[in-house]
Amino acid sequence: MNKTQTQHFQRLYQKHVDALYRQGKADTTIDVYSRAVRRITAFFDRCPDTLTADNLKTYFSSLVKTHSWSTVKTDRNGLQFFYHHTLNKQWPWVDIIKPPQRKTLPVILTQLEIQRIINQTQELRYQVFILTTYSMGLRLGETLNLTVADIDSQRMKAHVRLGKGKKDRLVTLPQKTLSALR
Known part of the structure; x- marks a missing residue:
C-alpha cells in the first residue's frame, strides 16, 4: 500500500x-x-x-x-x-465460510476420578482448589477470583464475580466444599 x-x-x-x-x-x-x-x-x-x-x-x-x-x-x-x-x-x-458443526460430548470426570486427582495432589491448597472448582462447577478463573467475602455459609451460596461474559452469578456451595474451605 x-x-x-x-x-x-x-x-x-x-x-x-x-x-x-x-x-x-x-x-x-x-x-x-x-x-x-x-x-x-x-x-x-x-x-x-x-x-x-x-x-x-x-x-x-x-x-x-x-x-x-x-x-x-x-x-x-x-x-x-x-x-x-x-x-x-x-x-x-x-x-x-461455514465451519463444520461438531457435536461432541464434554469430558466429564466421575467422582472417583476427581477423588483420585485430589488424593494424588500433595499440597492441601491445590486439593481445596480442585475440590472447589469441580464441586461448584466453576471455571478456573472464577475459582481463582473467589474471596472469603464471596462465600455465604448461611445460604450455602458462593458469589462468582465477573465470570464468563463479565457476568456475576450465585452458585450452590456444597457442605463438603465449605468444610474444606474452612
Missing part, C-alpha cells in the same frame, strides 16, 4: 477499534477482531474496504488451510463487525 492507502487504512482501523470499545467488547475480542482486519489487509496488501466477495472467498480458502476453525470463525466475525460498524455496509457474504 502507498502512503495515502496506509493513512486511509489507519483511519478505518482506528474507527473499527473505537466501535469495538463503544460496543463494550472484551479486550480479547477487540484483539482478535482487530487482528482479523490486519491479517486480511496484509494478505491482499490493500485496504479491506476495497475487497470483493471473490477476494473474501480466496482469503478464507487460504485461511482454512493454514489456521484452526476457531481462527477462521473469529476472523469471519471480526470482518463482519468491521463491515457493519466501520464501513456501514451489509455483510452479504456470511455464507462464504
Whole structure:
C-alpha cells in the first residue's frame, strides 16, 4: 500500500477499534477482531474496504488451510463487525465460510476420578482448589477470583464475580466444599 492507502487504512482501523470499545467488547475480542482486519489487509496488501466477495472467498480458502476453525470463525466475525460498524455496509457474504458443526460430548470426570486427582495432589491448597472448582462447577478463573467475602455459609451460596461474559452469578456451595474451605 502507498502512503495515502496506509493513512486511509489507519483511519478505518482506528474507527473499527473505537466501535469495538463503544460496543463494550472484551479486550480479547477487540484483539482478535482487530487482528482479523490486519491479517486480511496484509494478505491482499490493500485496504479491506476495497475487497470483493471473490477476494473474501480466496482469503478464507487460504485461511482454512493454514489456521484452526476457531481462527477462521473469529476472523469471519471480526470482518463482519468491521463491515457493519466501520464501513456501514451489509455483510452479504456470511455464507462464504461455514465451519463444520461438531457435536461432541464434554469430558466429564466421575467422582472417583476427581477423588483420585485430589488424593494424588500433595499440597492441601491445590486439593481445596480442585475440590472447589469441580464441586461448584466453576471455571478456573472464577475459582481463582473467589474471596472469603464471596462465600455465604448461611445460604450455602458462593458469589462468582465477573465470570464468563463479565457476568456475576450465585452458585450452590456444597457442605463438603465449605468444610474444606474452612
